[in-house]
Amino acid sequence: TQLLEQSPQFLSIQEGENLTVYCNSSSVFSSLQWYRQEPGEGPVLLVTVVTGGEVKKLKRLTFQFGDARKDSSLHITAAQTGDTGLYLCAGPDFSSGSARQLTFGSGTQLTVLP
Amino acid sequence: NAGVTQTPKFRVLKTGQSMTLLCAQDMNHEYMYWYRQDPGMGLRLIHYSVGEGTTAKGEVPDGYNVSRLKKQNFLLGLESAAPSQTSVYFCASSLYRTGELFFGEGSRLTVL
Numbered sequence: 001t002q003l004l005e006q007s008p009q010f011l012s013i014q015e016g017e018n019l020t021v022y023c024n025s026s027s028v029f030s031s032l033q034w035y036r037q038e039p040g041e042g043p044v045l046l047v048t049v050v051t052g053g054e055v056k057k058l059k060r061l062t063f064q065f066g067d068a069r070k071d072s073s074l075h076i077t078a079a080q081t082g083d084t085g086l087y088l089c090a091g092p093d094f095s096s097g098s099a100r101q102l103t104f105g106s107g108t109q110l111t112v113l114p
Numbered sequence: 115n116a117g118v119t120q121t122p123k124f125r126v127l128k129t130g131q132s133m134t135l136l137c138a139q140d141m142n143h144e145y146m147y148w149y150r151q152d153p154g155m156g157l158r159l160i161h162y163s164v165g166e167g168t169t170a171k172g173e174v175p176d177g178y179n180v181s182r183l184k185k186q187n188f189l190l191g192l193e194s195a196a197p198s199q200t201s202v203y204f205c206a207s208s209l210y211r212t213g214e215l216f217f218g219e220g221s222r223l224t225v226l
Contacts, residue, residue, distance in 0.1 A: 009154070033214070042118070042204050042217025043157070088156060092212040101147070101172060102212055106156040 003027075004089055004105035012111040016078055021108040023089035024071045030092055032072045033102070034063055037086040079112045086110075116140050120205050120218035127195045127225045135190040135221050137205030145208045146188040147172075147215070148180060150201040157204065163188055164211070195225045 007022050023032065031050040035043035047056050049065035049072060056063045060083075062075040076083055086107045093103040118139045127133055137146065144165050149157040159172030161180040169180045177199060179191045188207075192199060202222050206215040 006156075031212070035215075040219070042206070042219055043215070044217070045214045048214070090157075090215075101159050101162060102215065103159075103173075104149075104157040106154055 004091060004103060006087075006089060006105035006108050008108060009106065010109050010111075012113065013079055014113050015081055018075070018077050019079060019110070020073055020075045021087055021110070022071065022073050023105050025091070026070065028069050030069070030094075032065060032069075033090045034072070034074055035088045035090065037088060037107075038084075043086075043088055076110075079110075081112050081114050084110060084112050118205055118207055118216050118218040120203075120221050122221060123219065124222050125224070127192075127223065129196060129225060131195050132191070132193050133195065133223075134192075135203055135205070135223075137188045137190070137207075137218060138186055139188075139205075139207040139216070140186065141207060141209070141216065142185070143207035143209050143216070144185075145211060145213075146182065147206045147208075148178070148188065148190045149204045149206065150174065151204060151220070152201050160190065160203075192223075195223075197225045199223065200225045 005024050033048045034046045037043040047063045052069045053067045054065045060077045064073045088107045090102040090104045121136045147162040148160040158174050163169050163182040166185040181189045202220045204220050205218045
């Protein structure tokens, strides 16, 4: 299984601050997805990045896919309390010989304090 | 606008008891998945299905069985529950292989 490591595991910041969370692997991924999960709910897709070096913006969220397609980052500008949640990255697992499943990182738990 | 619906949402079992979790999706998706989520371990794939009548093992299949008799339903069974199966279980579906996953709200299972 291709391992996706996310850092930091926990992050607590004040409203208005900026932050970056990371998703790293020793393997190349054809694409990476970012999900956000709020308490008591299932994860919801935020974005998919597919091209090395790609940058996608979703309002105050900026997603970047590394040039070598082994890593990705999520930058949040001027965090709001509504950004609180578990951020998960996921990518297709080719290790079984068939890209039939997504493998998930362990997530970054973000808490934005008012 | 139901999307993916899981039942039950909460369940407490004693060791050795059996139960079935039901997942239903109304998006006509071919692919369906069962994940478990434990603190610090993200989402781990238990079993998945690429279409009606098919199932396959994921990363952590031991102690679980699944069935996909109808395209819209994916059942997860525990034949003899163990405390290690205490977890939150999520069902998901997707239109394409490795495409966007649509998740249910989760089923919290406690095995005493």
